[in-house]
Amino acid sequence: MRVMVLVKATADSEADGPIDPAMMAAMGRFNDELEAAGLLVEANGLKPSSYGKRIAFDGAERRVIEGPFLPAREQVxxxxxxxxxxxxxxxxxxxxxxxxxxxxxxxxIRPFYELDDLS
Incomplete structure (x- = not known):
């Protein structure tokens, strides 16, 4: 089965401050373990929500909402x-x-829908 593993944002990550090199090294080692075990499909970090946009839908209308989005703990x-x-x-x-x-x-951790789930 495929799962998406979401790292939730914090006030610190949303502040767009420097990234701790020791944490990045530890995360790199963890990613290497995942890859060696054959589990890693993809991994990426996201910029803070202040760089993002949302598109709100209401019928045929579309509205662009500029980041940042709050609360931080609800962001990825x-x-x-x-x-x-x-x-x-x-x-x-x-x-x-x-x-x-x-x-x-x-x-x-959230599982993806698989084709078998839809039948």
């Missing part, structure tokens, strides 16, 4: 796509992840 700072056997395996790997942010942070 980065993600992985993993190919795992099941959700238990995804949780086990996520628990091994270095803390991706200074201070408290969260990772959310």
């Amino acid at each position: 700072a980065g993600y992985w796509i993993w190919s795992v056997a099941n959700m238990d395996e995804a949780v086990a790997w996520a628990k091994r992840c270095p803390n991706p942010m200074p201070g408290p942070s969260e990772i959310e």
Whole structure:
């Protein structure tokens, strides 16, 4: 099964400050482990929501909303796509992840819909 692992943003990550090199090195090692295990499909960090835009839909109308978007904890700072056997395996790997942010942070794991789910 494929899952998207979302690194939730924090006030610090949304402030667009410098990225801690030690954290990036630890994350690089973790990504190397994921790749060696054959689980890593993709991984990327996202710029703060102040760089982003949203498109609001209301019938035929479209409205552009400029970032930043609040609250920070509801935003995504980065993600992985993993190919795992099941959700238990995804949780086990996520628990091994270095803390991706200074201070408290969260990772959310969401499975993709697969063709079998739609029939």
